Amino acid sequence: MNFPTPNGRKWLSGVVPPVCTPLTPDREVDVPSLLRLVDHLVDGGVDGLFVLGSSSEAAFLTDGQRRLVVESVAAHVGGRLPLLAGVIDMTTPRVLDHVAQVTAAGADAVVATAPFYARTHPTEIALHFRRIAAASPVPVVAYDIPSAVHTKLPADLVLELAAEGVLAALKDSSGDLGGFRAVVTGARTHPGITGFSVLTGSELIVDAALALGADGAVPGLANVDPHGYVRVDRLCRAGDWDRARAEQERLCALFGLVGVGDPARMSGSSSGLGAFKAALHLRGVIDCPATAEPQVPLSADEVERVGKHLAAAGLL
Template identity: 80%
Template structure:
């Protein structure tokens, strides 16, 4: 389908369910997609950080996009991450995911070596020139070690290189600048600005953001759709109450013991455990070499779900 201009609403970064031997569990993936679609989400972002894209083979990446795009049949826009170190590798992924049915691609700055803003700009321009679908920038400096400057994002938006931004930088001042400028400049009309935060969606929408890409929406899509609708209706007291409920639920990402695992193992393990406990996916395993949650840690996740009324 054609990507809406601008893209708005709740666009979950979809978890990738795996089998015990770490292959893509397509039946569980499609149940998860139905769970999200039935909640009223506005699009799906495949192959992002929450999707464990960095841990998947190229074959598995393509399988995810092919399976979801075919299952949806155009009911929702499908965004696909093409995250890789260099421009040629990203362009290879663009060809694969667009052939598989993606409606837009999501691109980070190049990484491994540190890059200059001029090189980052060249990267996005080359990817956009080689992509048959719109390009959305993904600002995630914790993973790629480069922050996308607000002025660069706006320049690329004005030039038609970028259709949108998913901001997971934590830089609220920079995010505010992009939101404010994009809304007032005639040369950025239709540019979509989405927050990647689970915790400040109400504040981001109050600033003028177009939507959100929260990983926790895998677990509670109804909550985030409800939050979005409350904000759009101007019910800020209701939105704040719903946001605070979701903030409490987000505490599950710390279920894992930091003495024996990293934050990614803990957070993604918690999301998948929650989806398993809710009967949506068959197996809660995460990709290697992430550390699995223990029985006691799984019990913590269950308590968070119960506290949020999701069990």
Template identity: 80%
Template sequence: MTLPTPLTGVVPPVCTPLTPDREVDVPSLIRLVDHLVNGGVDGLFVLGSSSEAAYLTDRHRRLVVETVTAHVGGSVPVLAGAIDMTTPRVLDHVEYVTAAGADAIVVTAPFYTRTHPAEIARHYRLIAARSSVPVFAYDLPVAVHTKLDPELVLELAAEGVLAGLKDSSGDLGGFRAVVTGARARPDITGFSVLTGSELFVDSALALGAAGAVPGLANVDPEGYVRLDRLCRAGDGERARAEQERLCALYGMVGAGDPARMGGSSSALGAFKAALFLRGVIACAATAEPQVPLSEEEVERVGKHLAAAGLL
């Protein structure tokens, strides 16, 4: 389908259900997509951080994007991560995700290699020149160890290189600079600034963000869609109450014991445990080498679901 310009609303970064032997669980993935689309989301983002893209083989990545695009059949736009260390490797991903029917690609700055801002700009320009679909920048400094400079993002937006930004930097000042800068510049049109935060969607929308890409929306898509619509309707009091309910639900990401696992294992394990408990996916396995949640930790996730009215 033609990507809306700007893309707005709730675009969950779709989890990748796995079987116990760590293959992509296609039937569960289809159920998850139906769960999200039926929840009213405005688009889907596959092969991002919550999709465990960094852990998936190229074969698994290809299967995910082909499954999702074929299943939705253009009913909602599908953005696909083309995330890798350097430009040539990203371009390999761009080729197969666009062939599969992705409506846009999402790309981080290069990583592992040490890059200058001029090289980051060149990276995005080269990718945009070779991509048949719009390019979204993914600002994820915790993973790629480079913070995208707001002025660079705005420059690339004005050139038409970037169609949008998914901001998972946690830098509210930088986020505001992109939102306000894009609004103030007549040479930037149709540019989507999306927050990757679960916790301040209401604040981001109040600043002028186009939408949100929250991992927790896998678990409660209706909640984030409701929050988005309340914000757009100007119902601040009810929006704040919904955001606070979702913040409490997000507490599930701390279910894992930090003495034996990292934050990724705990958060992604919690999302998948919640989806399993809600009957959406068949298995809560996360990709290796992440540490699985224990039965007791899964019970903690269940308590968060129950408190949020989701069990």
């Protein structure tokens, strides 16, 4: 990849937010708000952008909406930063269709989970990623998110595929810190692996992940406060662990906004993604806080609580 890599860092490193997808009140992609959000993230100093991930509500978007997101962001960014695009779907053939679409639209890398709906064996997962890599003209990033696909990517399989050149990076949202450490260590010590990036998908342990040797982070909360996550990353790289920890703790408190939704009437997804979008709306970044159906919108009282989290974090 021909992107700037300051201080010898890998092409995929630092803070790579999973970009929210602003919607209009009638649930179409709000392209002007999307591009303002991209500018908000770039101005915050992020190192890359990941569209069509979980925080992007990719699972709720039509194929046409997915392509519109990639085309719009790719044209706007103009190659200044790596642009990753999710190709998340249930089966290999459907994922390959998405690969063709997003790479034609301008993605610099594709991000895929294990296949889902039916539970899969590691042999099938390996075949899935090998088929994606064979079809993709750009690097392939594995997305480990067992909460969504009901399968944990085994560390030894990730390292095997990295050594083969099938995978260029891993985004780990599994919550398995031991498994994450095994991949970080293996990527550093395996004689057949070069240039493989390992990033945490957690908002809460970015400083800890970087201390373990991770290359960066893909935190959804970075949509709301990109400057904060960039500060954590830069402080860790400078070895200023005390200040990094203090900034991480401020972000941990801010992350409390994802719990504002009443669990008696909505899912954690409705609450969390609704809170991200409410925060972006309150900060003046996007025009409308609508989430994709069938997610449930936050109430006025819940949005007010989001505002209190923002104020406490110094963002309002």
